[in-house]
Each structure stands twice: as C-alpha cells, then as structure tokens.
Amino acid sequence: MGDFVFPNELHVTWTVMIVMYPYITGLVAGAFIVSSLFHVFGLKQLEPIARFSLVSSFAFLLFAGLPLLNHLGKPERALNIMITPHFTSAMSGFGFVYLTYTIIVILEIWFHYRADSVDRYNSPKASWKAVYYILHLGCTLRNEETDRIDHKIVKTLAGIGIPVACILHGYVGFLFGSIKANPWWSTPLMFIIFIFSAIVSGISVLIFLYLFVNFLKKHKIDQNALDMMVRFLWGFMIIAVVLELMDLLSLAYEQTERWAVLKYLITGPLWYTYVIGQILICSLGSFLLLTGIVLLKLPQKLSNILVFLTSGLLLIQVILMRWNVVIGGQLVSKSYRGFTSFMPGFLEKEGILVAAIIFIVPFLMLRQFDRIFPFFPASKKNIS
Amino acid sequence: MKNNSHVKRIFALLIIAGIMFFVIRQLLVPDTFGVLGHYRAASLKDILNLEQIYQSKDVCAQCHDDIYNIHEKDVHYDVQCENCHGPGNIHVANIAAFLKQNHLEPTKSGKYSNEVLKAVPNKLVQMPKEYTLEGCLYCHRKLESRPHDFAQIDPKEHFKALHVTDISIRCVECHSPHEPLYLLDPVSEARIHPAILECEYCHKTRPEKSHKDVKNHPVIFECEDCHTAIVQDFKKREHAFMQCTQCHLYHPENESSGRIYKNGNKQFCLLCHEKKPFKDQHKGPHGLPQIDVSKHLEKMPGIMGKDAQFIQKSKTACLECHYNFIHDSSLIKTLREQKQWAKKVNL
Amino acid sequence: MGKKSKSITRGEFVRLALYSTAGVCVGSMIARGNLKDEPIGDLSHDLENFDWAFIVDTTRCIGCGACVRACGIENRVPDGYFRTWIERYEIDKNENIRVDSPDGGKHSFKQNQMQDKQVVKGFFVPKLCNHCRNSSCTQVCPVGATYHSPDGVVLVDRKHCMGCGYCVQACPYGCRYISYDIGTADKCTFCYHRIHRGLPTACVQACPRRARIYGNLKDPHNPVSAVLHARRYSILKPEMATNPKCYYIGLDLEVI
Numbered sequence: 001m002g003d004f005v006f007p008n009e010l011h012v013t014w015t016v017m018i019v020m021y022p023y024i025t026g027l028v029a030g031a032f033i034v035s036s037l038f039h040v041f042g043l044k045q046l047e048p049i050a051r052f053s054l055v056s057s058f059a060f061l062l063f064a065g066l067p068l069l070n071h072l073g074k075p076e077r078a079l080n081i082m083i084t085p086h087f088t089s090a091m092s093g094f095g096f097v098y099l100t101y102t103i104i105v106i107l108e109i110w111f112h113y114r115a116d117s118v119d120r121y122n123s124p125k126a127s128w129k130a131v132y133y134i135l136h137l138g139c140t141l142r143n144e145e146t147d148r149i150d151h152k153i154v155k156t157l158a159g160i161g162i163p164v165a166c167i168l169h170g171y172v173g174f175l176f177g178s179i180k181a182n183p184w185w186s187t188p189l190m191f192i193i194f195i196f197s198a199i200v201s202g203i204s205v206l207i208f209l210y211l212f213v214n215f216l217k218k219h220k221i222d223q224n225a226l227d228m229m230v231r232f233l234w235g236f237m238i239i240a241v242v243l244e245l246m247d248l249l250s251l252a253y254e255q256t257e258r259w260a261v262l263k264y265l266i267t268g269p270l271w272y273t274y275v276i277g278q279i280l281i282c283s284l285g286s287f288l289l290l291t292g293i294v295l296l297k298l299p300q301k302l303s304n305i306l307v308f309l310t311s312g313l314l315l316i317q318v319i320l321m322r323w324n325v326v327i328g329g330q331l332v333s334k335s336y337r338g339f340t341s342f343m344p345g346f347l348e349k350e351g352i353l354v355a356a357i358i359f360i361v362p363f364l365m366l367r368q369f370d371r372i373f374p375f376f377p378a379s380k381k382n383i384s
Numbered sequence: 385m386k387n388n389s390h391v392k393r394i395f396a397l398l399i400i401a402g403i404m405f406f407v408i409r410q411l412l413v414p415d416t417f418g419v420l421g422h423y424r425a426a427s428l429k430d431i432l433n434l435e436q437i438y439q440s441k442d443v444c445a446q447c448h449d450d451i452y453n454i455h456e457k458d459v460h461y462d463v464q465c466e467n468c469h470g471p472g473n474i475h476v477a478n479i480a481a482f483l484k485q486n487h488l489e490p491t492k493s494g495k496y497s498n499e500v501l502k503a504v505p506n507k508l509v510q511m512p513k514e515y516t517l518e519g520c521l522y523c524h525r526k527l528e529s530r531p532h533d534f535a536q537i538d539p540k541e542h543f544k545a546l547h548v549t550d551i552s553i554r555c556v557e558c559h560s561p562h563e564p565l566y567l568l569d570p571v572s573e574a575r576i577h578p579a580i581l582e583c584e585y586c587h588k589t590r591p592e593k594s595h596k597d598v599k600n601h602p603v604i605f606e607c608e609d610c611h612t613a614i615v616q617d618f619k620k621r622e623h624a625f626m627q628c629t630q631c632h633l634y635h636p637e638n639e640s641s642g643r644i645y646k647n648g649n650k651q652f653c654l655l656c657h658e659k660k661p662f663k664d665q666h667k668g669p670h671g672l673p674q675i676d677v678s679k680h681l682e683k684m685p686g687i688m689g690k691d692a693q694f695i696q697k698s699k700t701a702c703l704e705c706h707y708n709f710i711h712d713s714s715l716i717k718t719l720r721e722q723k724q725w726a727k728k729v730n731l
Numbered sequence: 732m733g734k735k736s737k738s739i740t741r742g743e744f745v746r747l748a749l750y751s752t753a754g755v756c757v758g759s760m761i762a763r764g765n766l767k768d769e770p771i772g773d774l775s776h777d778l779e780n781f782d783w784a785f786i787v788d789t790t791r792c793i794g795c796g797a798c799v800r801a802c803g804i805e806n807r808v809p810d811g812y813f814r815t816w817i818e819r820y821e822i823d824k825n826e827n828i829r830v831d832s833p834d835g836g837k838h839s840f841k842q843n844q845m846q847d848k849q850v851v852k853g854f855f856v857p858k859l860c861n862h863c864r865n866s867s868c869t870q871v872c873p874v875g876a877t878y879h880s881p882d883g884v885v886l887v888d889r890k891h892c893m894g895c896g897y898c899v900q901a902c903p904y905g906c907r908y909i910s911y912d913i914g915t916a917d918k919c920t921f922c923y924h925r926i927h928r929g930l931p932t933a934c935v936q937a938c939p940r941r942a943r944i945y946g947n948l949k950d951p952h953n954p955v956s957a958v959l960h961a962r963r964y965s966i967l968k969p970e971m972a973t974n975p976k977c978y979y980i981g982l983d984l985e986v987i
Contacts, residue, residue: 002828002829002830004818004829004830004831004832006816006832006858006904006905007812007813007816007832007834007835007905008812008813008816008899008905008906008907008908009905010811011811011812011908013896013899013900013908013909014896014900068895071895071896072893072894072895072914073892073893073894073895073896073909073910073913073914073915073916074892074893074894074914074915075893077874077891077892077893078893079412080874080876080891080893081873081874081893082405082409083409083412083413083874084413084414084417084422084874084875084891085873085874085875086422086872086873086874086875088870088871089870089871089872089873089897090871091871091873091895091897092873092874094873103398107394107398110394114390136390137390137393137394137397138393139389139390139393141387141389141390143387145387146387146388146390149387149388149391153391175897179867179871179900179901180867180903180971181867181900181901181902181903181971182900330900333905334903334904334905334987335830335905335987336987337830337987414768414891415767415768415770416768416769416770416771417768417875419771419775420771420775420881421878421879422875422878423875423876423877423878423888423891424768424875424888424890424891425768425771425774425775426768426769426770426771427878427886427888427889427890427891428771428774428778428880428886429769429771429774430888430889430890431886431920431923431924432923432924432927433924434923434924435924436805436924436925436928436930437804437805437933438801438804438805438933438936438937440930440931440936460939462939462940462941463939464797464936464937464939466801466937467797467800467801467937467939470804471804471805521839522795522796522797522838522839523793523795523797523839523939525839525840525841527794527819527840527842527843527853528821528843528845528850528853529794529819529820529821529840529843529850529853529854529855530793530794530853530855531790531791531793534793534940536793588849
C-alpha cells in the first residue's frame with residue numbers, strides 16, 4: 001500500500017467533536033428507550049429507574065449540540081439549519097428532529113414531575129415559589145384526575161418518542177452511511193448499526209450510573225430492575241455487534257475495490273482501536289461476560305461487580321466504534337492509495353480536554369438535579 | 385380551573401411558539417433565497433464581483449509591446465508574462481491611477497508612448513523579475529514523467545556538455561527568458577513537417593547501435609531518407625556529432641506531424657559558441673570553440689568597412705563564413721549566394 | 732389539596748403570550764435589517780446562455796505547477812489547501828506504481844520519485860473540481876450554501892455557509908476543504924469572476940502547454956466540444972455517477 005493522499009485530505013475535517021456528538025446522542029436515545037420500555041410497554045420492573053432514565057436523557061440532550069457548535073467554522077450561523085434547511089441533506093434533519101425530540105422530552109419530564117412539583121409548591125415551607133408558579137404556567141391544581149391525565153400523556157409522549165429517538169440517532173448513521181465517496185462509511189446498515197449501538201450505550205450508562213450512585217449513597221439497588229436492564233443490554237449488544245461484524249464480513253468476502261484499501265486500514269492505522277480494542281476486548285469480552293452473568297448462577301455481589309465492569313467496557317466499546325467510524329473513515333484516502341494520520345490534541349479548540357468537559361458536565365448536572373428531585377428517594381426499603 | 389387546564393396551557397404555549405418560529409424564520413430567510421434554487425441568489429453577484437488579479441499578456445502589451453513582440457516570436461509565446469513576473473493587478477492599478485491623475489492618454493493605437501511610460505515613477509511599478517535557476521527548472525527540469533518530446537535538461541549534464549564550470553550560473557546568462565532560442569523566423573511561420581521520431585521516443589537512453597544494424601527493427605524514417613544529400617554531407621563535417629533536430633527544432637503538434645524551424649540565427653549559434661567567464665575553453669579533444677563576439681570580426685583579415693557592417697548586422701552572421709562547418713553550400717539555396725565570404729577569409 | 736393557589740386567568744395568559752410574541756417579532760425585524768440582499772435583476776436570464784465545461788489533457792501536462800501557483804494567488808487560496816493540484820504517476824519495469832503530489836505540485840517536482848528503479852512510464856494529472864452535474868456536495872449541504880449556478884458552475888455562498896464540513900466528506904474527488912481563513916467551505920469556482928469578464932480561468936491562462944481548456948457548451952464553436960469530438964476522453968470515478976463536466980484526455984487506468 002502506498003502513501004498517497006489527495007492534497008486536501010492531509011487535514012482531517014471531522015475530529016474529536018464529531019466523535020463526541022453521536023456518542024452523546026446515543027446516550028440520549030438509549031436512555032430514553034429504557035424509560036419508554038417502562039412507560040409504553042409497561043415493564044414494571046423498570047419503574048425504579050424510569051424517571052432517572054428520562055432525566056439522564058434530557059441532561060445529555062442539553063449538551064448534545066455543543067460539540068457541533070464548537071466544530072462549526074461559523075457557529076453564529078448554526079441556526080441556518082432551521083432557517084433554510086436543505087432537505088436532500090441528512091444533516092438538515094438535525095434542526096427539526098432535535099427540536100421535536102427536545103420538546104417531547106421536556107413535555108414528558110414536565111408532565112412526569114408535575115405531581116411532585118405541585119406538591120412542593122403547595123407545601124407550607126416552599127421556597128422559590130415564583131419559579132414553580134411560572135413553571136406550571138399558573139396551573140397548580142393536582143388531584144387523581146390530573147394525575148391520570150398526566151400519566152396518559154406521559155405514556156403517549158413516550159410512545160411517540162421512541163421513533164423520534166431512533167431517528168435522532170439513526171439519522172447520524174444515515175448521514176455517514178449515505179456518503180458514497182467514503183469507502184469505510186458507505187453502507188445501508190449504518191443507520192441500524194447506530195441505533196442499536198446507541199441503545200447499548202444508553203443502557204450501559206444507566207446501569208453504570210445506577211450502580212455507581214447507589215454504591216456511593218450506600219442505597220440498596222433494585223435487583224429486578226437491574227437484571228431486566230442487563231438482559232436487554234445483552235440482547236441489544238448481540239444485535240449491534242452482529243450488525244457491525246456483518247458489514248465487515250461482507251466487505252471482506254465480496255472483495256470489491258474498497259476492500260483492497262480497507263483491509264490495510266484495519267490491519268494498519270485502526271489495528272489497536274478497532275481489532276484489539278473495539279472487537280476483541282470490548283465486544284467479545286463484554287459478550288462473554290454478559291453471557292456468563294445471564295446464564296450462569298453467580299453470587300449476587302460478584303454478578304453486580306461484573307455488570308458494572310461490563311457496562312464500563314460497553315461504554316468504551318461504543319466510543320471506540322464512533323472513533324473508528326468517524327476518524328477511520330477520514331484516514332482512508334479517496335484515491336484508495338494510502339492513509340493520512342490523525343492525533344488529537346489535548347488543549348486544542350476541538351481537543352480532548354474540551355471533549356472531556358462536554359462529556360462530564362451532564363453528569364454534574366444530573367447530580368445537582370438529584371439534590372432537588374432525588375432519583376432514588378431514601379425510603380425504608382432502599383437503605384441497605 | 386379545570387383538571388386539564390395545564391394540558392391546554394402547555395399545548396397552547398407550544399402552538400404559539402410554533403407559529404412564532406415560522407414567522408421569525410420567514411423574516412430571517414435572506415431576500416434572494418429560493419429565487420433561482422435552494423440558495424441565496426445574491427451570492428452569484430458576490431462571486432462575480434470578486435477582484436481580478438491576473439491580467440494577461442495582452443494587457444502587458446499595451447505598454448511593453450517591444451518585449452511582447454520579441455516574446456511572441458519565440459518558443460515561449462505560450463508562457464504568460466505573469467507566470468515569471470508575478471500577478472500584475474497592483475502594477476496595472478497603480479499605473480492606471482497615475483495616468484488618470486496626470487491626464488495622460490494612450491496613442492491612437494491604444495498603446496502608451498515611451499515618454500508616458502518614462503513619466504511613471506519606479507516605485508509604483510516595480511515588479512519582480514523571476515529568473516533564478518529554479519524558476520526555469522519548474523518546467524525544464526528533466527523528469528521521467530515529463531513527455532519525451534518536451535525540452536528538459538538535467539542541469540549537471542547540460543553544463544557538462546557546454547563546458548560550464550560554474551554550476552551556480554543562472555539560465556538567463558545564456559538564454560534570454562523572452563526569446564530563449566533566438567529563432568530566426570517567428571514561431572507562427574514554422575513549416576509543417578511529418579512526425580520526427582527520436583530514438584528516445586521508444587528507448588530509455590540513446591542506443592549505441594544504429595537501428596539499421598538491428599535485426600527486425602521497425603522501419604523508421606530518418607532525416608537521411610528524404611534529405612539524403614544534405615545529411616550524408618553533414619556527416620563529414622565538424623558538427624556531425626549533433627542531431628539534426630538540435631538546430632532544426634521540431635515541435636510536435638499531434639501524432640503525425642509538427643512544425644520545424646530552419647534556424648541559422650547568430651544568437652542561436654552563440655548559445656554554444658560564445659565565450660563566457662563561467663565556461664572553460666577548448667579543454668580536451670572535444671573542446672568547444674568559443675569566441676568573443678565583439679572581437680571576433682576584428683581578427684578577420686580582408687573584411688572591412690561596408691562588408692564588416694553587413695556581417696555585423698546580419699542575423700545569420702555566423703553562416704556567412706562558417707556554413708561549411710555545417711552544410712555544403714551548394715545544397716542549400718540561401719547559402720549559395722554567400723560563398724563569396726568564405727573565399728575572402730579563406731575558410 | 733393544599734391551600735388555594737393563585738392561578739392566572741385565561742385572559743391574562745393570552746395577553747402575556749401576545750405581548751411576548753410582538754416583542755420577539757420587532758426584535759427579529761431589527762436583526763433582519765442587517766441581512767438585506769442585493770437584488771439580482773436579470774442575472775439568471777444572462778447566465779442561461781452559458782454552460783461551462785473543462786478539459787484536462789494529461790498527455791500535454793509537464794507538471795510545472797504554474798496553474799497551482801496562479802490559482803493560489805488569483806483566488807487567495809489558504810496555505811496547505813488546494814483548489815487545483817497536480818499528481819505525478821511513475822510506473823517501473825516491475826509494474827510497481829508510485830503516486831505523489833508534493834505540496835500539490837505548487838513548486839513543481841524536484842526529482843524523480845523512483846531513483847534507483849527504471850521508470851518505464853510516467854505522466855502528470857492535474858486535478859480540480861469537476862463541477863459535477865449530479866454533485867454529491869450540493870446534495871448534502873444542510874443549509875443550501877453550495878449550489879449549481881444557472882450556468883452549471885458549483886459555487887459556495889460564503890455568507891451562508893456555516894462550515895460544518897459535510898460537503899468536504901461527500902466529494903469523491905477531494906476537491907473541497909474548509910478554509911481556516913474564513914471558516915467556510917471553499918473550492919474551485921471555475922474563476923467565475925473571470926469567465927464572465929471574458930477572461931480565461933487563472934489555471935488555463937497560466938498553463939504554458941495548453942493542457943487545460945475551458946469553454947461554454949452552449950456556444951456552437953466552443954473549444955471543449957471540438958476536442959471532445961476529436962479525441963478519446965474519460966472522467967474520474969464514473970462509478971460514482973456524479974456526471975462531471977471535467978473531461979480528461981489520455982486518462983490512465985491507474986488514475987483514481
């Protein structure tokens with residue numbers, strides 16, 4: 001394999017920020033789906049984490065647009081995407097899908113928390129009364145009927161939200177998969193792969209946080225909820241990995257012109273992040289761990305520790321997958337004759353420090369929200 | 385307050401926000417957007433009004449027609465002035481402003497007279513003269529990927545063949561950039577000639593054997609096949625080691641034919657034969673005879689007065705006397721009348 | 732449950748909503764006052780007489796780089812990026828091929844790539860934006876900042892582009908880049924500002940070998956059609972079905 005790239009390809013255009021964006025929207029979509037599994041499909045075991053999932057989705061959603069805004073050459077024109085959207089472009093969907101999804105999530109949270117919030121407003125020692133008043137648009141009535149209405153609306157919104165969440169993340173997959181010019185990206189499977197790996201990352205982050213937070217607070221976890229999430233994680237993870245590998249397998253088998261250069265991509269620049277990292281350690285390793293956890297009868301504590309480990313591994317798997325897709329695709333020259341190289345900077349405008357900050361802040365926000373409206377109230381049955 | 389008031393209120397808010405969004409959006413869409421397509425049509429005007437930077441040869445010719453005329457006659461006619469001298473927009477703008485300010489007009493033919501040109505101060509017009517070695521080598525460096533019929537040299541080999549000892553010398557010490565080959569007739573008057581195939585067209589390096597000595601070699605037309613008498617005679621003379629095309633420059637136009645130049649310009653001969661401080665003199669058995677042009681004629685006994693003036697002004701001055709180093713004069717029409725000089729100087 | 736809350740009436744709510752709407756509208760009108768566009772008049776009618784096309788003759792290119800330098804100056808192309816560039820191909824006697832484009836060919840080529848091996852075949856291929864009729868770049872622009880002009884040139888609107896870089900990814904030929912100078916996408920404009928003043932593009936003018944030809948396909952005597960009817964030609968990446976308007980004479984199989 002030679003080393004020729006087109007002169008304009010020496011510089012990689014989409015870097016760390018564009019790796020972060022699908023990762024965060026993946027967490028958004030995945031967390032929302034878990035919440036909807038309870039609200040729409042009535043899986044009662046998931047009730048303890050339903051609210052937590054929903055708010056996590058929202059916290060990540062607030063920060064999902066930030067990497068894109070940071071990346072744009074002219075961020076002050078970001079709203080052009082809503083003012084003059086060009087609907088032949090997958091990216092034009094960003095404006096309206098994002099907006100619709102945000103409205104759905106905000107509405108769902110509003111209706112979900114209304115009961116608690118109105119109670120607080122009406123309680124004698126309430127502070128911030130003005131804020132609550134505005135928040136409720138001046139309606140501070142609560143009774144069984146309003147509760148029933150609220151639940152019904154939440155269920156409807158959760159139902160509508162599932163396809164919207166899928167589109168929110170799926171369009172990113174389509175955005176990559178529809179680029180015929182890029183041999184690593186171009187595949188019809190990309191849309192589906194992104195949706196499933198988003199769900200995997202969403203469930204993983206919820207499990208990870210759930211175990212982590214309750215460990216810190218020394219609360220007892222709801223084992224049924226956890227077990228159900230682990231089973232869903234196992235199932236979705238298998239589908240996601242099978243889809244990713246199918247894409248690779250058919251490339252390697254059909255051996256069209258693309259394979260001639262992509263095989264050098266996989267064994268060369270992407271060897272550690274793709275073959276060793278994403279596939280062997282994080283996919284195969286997680287698969288073995290989860291299969292063991294689900295099928296074998298392990299002691300509770302060991303099982304939960306392994307679940308924690310696996311969810312961490314899967315979080316890493318998904319970000320590696322985003323890295324390999326976004327960066328890997330741009331390393332291949334469109335001349336099919338070589339690769340360029342990329343090493344992210346730490347302190348750059350689109351560097352690792354900024355990415356880390358954008359990633360961590362939603363977690364900090366969740367912690368603050370937890371202080372106002374605790375996700376896991378410390379009732380008698382919770383304290384171990 | 386009804387039980388579903390809060391629902392009505394929030395959805396009312398949503399609907400109002402939606403309407404506001406569309407109203408605001410309508411206000412923010414640029415005027416010319418969507419007129420010709422899904423883009424801002426005024427952008428076409430933005431791009432059309434961009435500044436033009438490169439002028440062209442024709443613009444340079446308005447003032448520099450003396451150089452322009454020389455340039456158009458020689459082999460660099462297709463090389464833009466600005467390729468070597470850099471873009472001319474500031475130069476032209478400054479001069480135009482100066483001329484306007486001082487109410488100076490062009491002549492009837494549209495060109496500016498020398499007096500007008502001299503009036504323009506130097507610091508307004510200074511343009512770089514790019515003629516370092518590297519500038520010429522951008523085109524003329526010998527590279528394997530360049531078409532074989534394109535004039536290209538390896539500087540080391542070129543200097544060696546010409547006995548140049550100072551390798552830092554610039555091309556322009558011998559070749560004028562405006563008329564590098566000092567052609568006798570303008571390029572536009574070159575004659576059509578069937579394709580000339582050099583050995584290098586097929587072979588990497590010039591083979592030592594003649595193709596006639598090789599079995600089953602494809603039949604090739606050589607100059608000798610049509611111009612038999614001249615070539616056979618040429619081979620007996622001092623310049624026999626050279627190829628015909630080194631002086632009779634051939635320029636291919638397509639696969640079957642091209643243009644050929646007669647040549648004979650004195651300056652062309654001097655490219656090899658002029659004495660220069662950076663060349664070594666007559667060294668070894670294949671030494672290159674070099675002359676000091678100004679002093680050369682003084683050495684010639686028997687040529688004085690009007691004859692000397694005639695020779696000095698003649699474009700084919702070298703051939704007036706030295707034709708027999710190249711071709712037998714009886715074979716060449718234009719030289720038949722010049723035999724008189726050879727007799728006078730006993731050549 | 733709880734004490735009686737002070738709820739606002741419907742009337743108050745509606746009034747509040749209407750006032751805020753009015754406020755936002757006034758603010759937007761003020762903001763929009765800064766976005767006035769120049770009217771275009773009869774422009775599209777004039778432009779419809781043209782349909783620009785380009786020819787690159789790879790049998791004539793000597794890789795001197797004059798086109799790259801001229802384009803860079805004429806269009807203020809930022810350092811390290813190229814609206815046009817030259818690729819060099821060398822094939823040795825074992826059929827190994829080496830391709831390079833040092834700094835896009837801007838300072839020509841200093842030496843042969845294959846030093847010790849014998850080159851049996853070599854050539855130069857200048858490349859530029861193909862101004863495809865069915866371009867991927869205009870398809871994927873999310874805001875309508877890159878478009879086809881009425882005379883068939885693919886252009887970028889610098890005042891509307893937000894620099895997302897999607898078009899750069901979508902171009903199969905690597906012609907586009909994000910200009911760090913201005914923060915938007917950029918590429919060859921076919922020297923639009925020159926061709927409509929009757930001047931050749933900067934690269935066509937600079938080329939000393941007539942390896943580049945441009946013309947208006949709607950002109951019955953245009954030079955592009957004349958060459959296309961006389962010589963064998965090809966296009967880059969035909970499988971991408973972008974229907975480019977840049978044709979290559981003497982394009983070798985090795986050129987992708």
